[in-house]
Structure formats: structure tokens, C-alpha cells
Amino acid sequence: MIEIVLIPCLSDNYAVLLHDPQSLQTLLIDAPEVSPIIDCLDEKGWRLTDILITHHHFDHVQGLPSLKSRDNACVRGPNMSKAEIGYDYGVSEGSSVQWSGRNIIVIETPGHTLDHVTYFIASEKLAFCGDTMFTLGCGRIFEGTPDMMWNSMMKIASLPSDTICYSGHEYTGSNARFAVTIDPENQSLLDLAKSVSEKRSANLPTVPTILATELKTNPYLRTDDEEIRNHLNLQNATDAEVFAEIRRRKDNFSG
Ligand SMILES: [Zn+2]
Structure with a gap:
């Protein structure tokens, strides 16, 4: 069983840490802020081995330099923003990332940004949707078109309905009042x-949510x-x- 920790960062961002107690590998999804993530790693005694980035926005990548240098973690992010942000490896639609014996599938979900990707771990039915789908909401369309965002939402909707969906922000209060x-x-x-x-x-x-509920x-x-x-x-x-x-x-x- 992997251990999952949701870490509130900045005013309303979330980072997520996944830790496999057997292999001792630890994976971070997005890097909004350094100190709360380092505090959690220190408290747990975990070594950060891998980082996955959902998109290039500052509030998802600004912690990268410090977090990478702590344990020399391998950083992966969308191909499209690899040159801008400087990941070790770029990913794109259908890429599969190996982490602790698991296969993480990359699903391109553009709309909020053009580079946005969602990571799906089929073996644990976990999806990391970044700023594409939120609990009761979806991301604001900054770089793409509504059609693009709609297609991206439909890709997430087609995952198994018992998928546990993590998102990059706590926006659910406003999303619920709007819904x-x-x-x-x-x-x-x-x-x-x-x-x-x-x-x-x-x-x-209010993160994560279950796809069936969404x-x-x-x-x-x-x-x-x-x-x-x-x-x-x-x-x-x-x-x-x-x-x-x-x-x-x-x-x-x-x-
Ligand atoms: Zn964003």
C-alpha cells in the first residue's frame, strides 16, 4: 500500500506526496512551495526520488529548484514546457512513467494551459488532474479553447468511475456555490x-474526489x-x- 499525503501550499494550492514503504521511493506531484513539502518529507523521513509536474504555471513549479536539489529527484513534466521550466525529461500523450514498479500514464489535458497533462496510476486508480478538473469544477481557460478544455474533461471522465481524483487547488467552496x-x-x-x-x-x-461523484x-x-x-x-x-x-x-x- 502506498501512503499518500495531501499538502496545502500557498493560499489554496495542493501538492501530493506518494510514498512506497517497500521500495522507499517517494513521488511528488507539483511543486507549489518548498517549506511545507520539505517539512513533510523531514517529518516522515522520506527521500524524494521523483517529481511530476502537471503544467508550467508558477504556482506549480516554483519549488522545483530547491526540492530537486534536496535529494536529486528526477523531474518530469510536459514536453511543451520542458525548455521553459527545465525538467529532466519531457512527457506527452501516452508516455508511461515508471515509479516504484508502477506504470503512470500521461494524458494530455490542454485548455487551462496548452502544456497541461494529467497523470493516471491505473494500479491504484489515482488521477492527478492539476488545474484541469477540480472537485465540482474545472480550470479557467487561459491558453486553450473551450473545445479543447471540453475534450480534456471528457478524457478524465472516461477513466474508471472509481478513480480517486486529486486537483491542484482548493476551489470547492466557490465551485459548489456556482454549481x-x-x-x-x-x-x-x-x-x-x-x-x-x-x-x-x-x-x-475537499480534495481528492471520486470520479463517480463528479x-x-x-x-x-x-x-x-x-x-x-x-x-x-x-x-x-x-x-x-x-x-x-x-x-x-x-x-x-x-x-
Ligand atoms: Zn494553473
Whole structure:
């Protein structure tokens, strides 16, 4: 069994550490901030062997130089931003990364940024979605197009439904308040929004999430839902058009 630690960084970022107690190998997903990650490694007595980066944004890579130099970890990130950030190895669609006897599959999920990738460990059904899919949300589209982001979300949606999905930020409070404006009759969503609000009041994380739950509650994955389409008055639109409209409304949502 691998041990997984979610590490809050900066104001709302998450890094994740995976440790295999048999091989003693430790993998970090994203490097938002040095000190909380080093504190965790020190406390656990772990040596950082590998780092995977989801995309080139500063709040995901700024800890790389210090974290790499601590234990000379091997850093991998998207091919597209390899020259900009300076990973040891670049990855792209279908690349497989070996870590502690496990196969980690690389899925390109552009939209938030063009280089964005999601890492999927099939043997443990773990997905690291970075800033592509959040609990009850999806990333803001900075570099790509809504169609691109929609395709990326559908790639994540097609993973096994019991996949445990980690994301790069704690945005669920706002995502839940927005989701209920899009899908107000969805009882699963209303129940989840209530529990999210309680967790956030207690400063508890809402990451990770289970894909099956997202499929029932995340509005960006429910573009074929009749009630959502009626609500948006987009009965005859394509799924990608419904997705784009939901994302546009979120961009203008304050709450
Ligand atoms: Zn980002």
C-alpha cells in the first residue's frame, strides 16, 4: 500500500506526496512551495526520488529548484514546457512513467494551459488532474479553447468511475456555490454542496474526489443533462457548447 499525503501550499494550492514503504521511493506531484513539502518529507523521513509536474504555471513549479536539489529527484513534466521550466525529461500523450514498479500514464489535458497533462496510476486508480478538473469544477481557460478544455474533461471522465481524483487547488467552496446555480434541482449536488460548506467551515480539504461523484454533481461533466440544458436554454446545443456556456458563466460568477 502506498501512503499518500495531501499538502496545502500557498493560499489554496495542493501538492501530493506518494510514498512506497517497500521500495522507499517517494513521488511528488507539483511543486507549489518548498517549506511545507520539505517539512513533510523531514517529518516522515522520506527521500524524494521523483517529481511530476502537471503544467508550467508558477504556482506549480516554483519549488522545483530547491526540492530537486534536496535529494536529486528526477523531474518530469510536459514536453511543451520542458525548455521553459527545465525538467529532466519531457512527457506527452501516452508516455508511461515508471515509479516504484508502477506504470503512470500521461494524458494530455490542454485548455487551462496548452502544456497541461494529467497523470493516471491505473494500479491504484489515482488521477492527478492539476488545474484541469477540480472537485465540482474545472480550470479557467487561459491558453486553450473551450473545445479543447471540453475534450480534456471528457478524457478524465472516461477513466474508471472509481478513480480517486486529486486537483491542484482548493476551489470547492466557490465551485459548489456556482454549481447549484446551474443544476439547482440535482439532489446529489445539493447534498454535496452542504457537506462541502461544512468541511470548508472547518478548514478541511475537499480534495481528492471520486470520479463517480463528479459525474453526478460536476456541472462541466453533465452537459447532456436535460435539466441543465433547459435551465441554460440550450436544448439543441452540442455538449461542447453547453460546456463553454457553463465555463463562461463561472468566469463571471462572484460568490
Ligand atoms: Zn494553473
